[in-house]
Amino acid sequence: MPELPEVETVCRGLAQRLVGRRLRRVEVRRADLRQPVPPDFAARLTGRRVLAIDRRAKYMLWHLDDEAVVLGHLGMSGRLAVKADPAAPPATHDHVRFETDDELVVVYNDPRRFGLLLLATEATLAGHPLLRELGPEPLSAAFTAASLRERLGGRRGPLKAALLDQTVVAGLGNIYVCEALYRAHVSPLRPAGALSAAEARRLVTEIKAVLSTAIAAGGSTLRDYVQADGELGGFQSQFVAYDREGEACQSRTCRGGQVITRIVQSGRATYYCPRCQK
DNA sequence: CACACAACCTGTCAGC
DNA sequence: TGCTGACAGGTTGTGT
Numbered sequence: 001m002p003e004l005p006e007v008e009t010v011c012r013g014l015a016q017r018l019v020g021r022r023l024r025r026v027e028v029r030r031a032d033l034r035q036p037v038p039p040d041f042a043a044r045l046t047g048r049r050v051l052a053i054d055r056r057a058k059y060m061l062w063h064l065d066d067e068a069v070v071l072g073h074l075g076m077s078g079r080l081a082v083k084a085d086p087a088a089p090p091a092t093h094d095h096v097r098f099e100t101d102d103e104l105v106v107v108y109n110d111p112r113r114f115g116l117l118l119l120a121t122e123a124t125l126a127g128h129p130l131l132r133e134l135g136p137e138p139l140s141a142a143f144t145a146a147s148l149r150e151r152l153g154g155r156r157g158p159l160k161a162a163l164l165d166q167t168v169v170a171g172l173g174n175i176y177v178c179e180a181l182y183r184a185h186v187s188p189l190r191p192a193g194a195l196s197a198a199e200a201r202r203l204v205t206e207i208k209a210v211l212s213t214a215i216a217a218g219g220s221t222l223r224d225y226v227q228a229d230g231e232l233g234g235f236q237s238q239f240v241a242y243d244r245e246g247e248a249c250q251s252r253t254c255r256g257g258q259v260i261t262r263i264v265q266s267g268r269a270t271y272y273c274p275r276c277q278k
Numbered sequence: 279c280a281c282a283c284a285a286c287c288t289g290t291c292a293g294c
Numbered sequence: 295t296g297c298t299g300a301c302a303g304g305t306t307g308t309g310t
Contacts, residue, residue: 003303034286034305058304076303077288093288112287114304130305157281166305173303220303266282269301284308292300 002074004138004171005214006233007058010080013228014106015053017082018062021100022049030095034075034116037096044068044119045098057134057170067122071130075114082229083107106228134170138207143169145200152192152200159195160188161266172207175220175242178271180207182241185251187277188263188270213238241271249273 002010026045031037038044049065060080062070074080083105090097096108096117108117120128135151136142151168152159162168163177172180181188183206186199195203214220219233227233240250241260248256251273258275 006303073304075305111289112302112304114286114288155280161281164304175303267284268304280310282308282310285306286304288302290300290302292298294296294298 002058002078002219003173003176004055004058005176005211005235006219007055007060007074007171008215009219009233010074010228011053011055011060013082014060014062014080017104017228018050018098018100018106019052020050021102021104022047023098024101025097025099027097027099028095029090029097030113033095033110033113034073035118037117038119041096041117041119045070056131057137057166058173059131061125063122069120069122069125071116071118071120071125071128072108073116073130075110075112075116077112078108078110078115080106080108080228133167135166135168136170138169138171139211143204143208145197145204148204149195149197149200152195155192157192158188158265159186159190159192160270162192164266164268169207171211174268175239176207176210176214178242179210179239181277182251182272183210185253185276185278187274188265188272241273244271249276251276 023045026042028037028042048068050062051065052063054061058073060072086103086105091109093109093111094107095110098106125131136147148169152162155162160177163172180203184202186203214235217234217238218227220235244260245262247260249258249260253276254273258273260271261274263270
């Protein structure tokens with residue numbers, strides 16, 4: 001999916017276009033996403049004004065003018081994009097269509113239907129089952145080496161899997177975990193609970209750095225990810241580990257003396273350098 | 279509680 | 295060209 005930087009990019013793009021606008025028409029063309037779109041979704045959104053759009057982990061939050069909040073997730077293949085031609089017929093996998101009072105059309109398209117669009121309220125948001133257990137935002141001041149080590153304490157499974165656990169830190173996915181571990185020179189195979197303070201500091205620093213850089217570049221572009229305005233993100237070319245199996249490791253210590261290796265952990269691909277990631 | 283794994287659904291790509 | 299199988303950014307439920 002869209003990991004945190006991609007969701008952030010989509011949120012910013014959508015906010016520019018939607019905040020202050022009123023939703024004139026909402027059409028649910030296909031409700032069977034990861035969780036069903038509520039039957040009253042369209043009715044409850046119609047006529048509402050969008051006050052703000054923000055993000056928690058990989059969830060998107062649309063705050064409406066009646067205390068309702070749209071809770072969205074893009075899953076693996078979801079996109080929310082402004083339709084260039086509002087009059088064009090729906091594309092394959094266009095599941096939900098939002099039309100504003102100024103003729104803007106935003107479409108939720110999701111081939112795999114792993115995403116979701118739900119409704120909550122401002123009052124129930126914090127306690128929502130999907131948000132309740134989430135760990136700290138990695139770009140917040142609350143995410144520190146000390147807090148990370150505390151959450152990893154007692155875990156003997158591999159660090160890679162622990163960092164993908166959204167209750168440890170919220171918003172990382174497979175790509176940025178690989179990239180952050182690589183940049184921090186920490187092995188994905190290390191038992192999560194055995195991280196030293198210095199390693200945790202490096203890791204936290206690199207997690208923040210890689211996410212910030214990716215957001216600044218407008219997210220990354222994989223097969224089916226597009227920003228809110230349909231533009232491609234610019235970060236993909238900056239991956240130094242992810243999907244680079246067999247390529248020379250560029251780190252200062254390796255100097256091309258080792259190649260990026262692909263292994264499988266918990267059923268997911270991990271890319272790392274066995275020499276400089278200890 | 280921690281962890282591995284399968285499942286959810288569809289598209290793409292490599293190999294035959 | 296067509297078929298088959300592996301694989302893909304995520305999350306959740308089940309079983310050990």
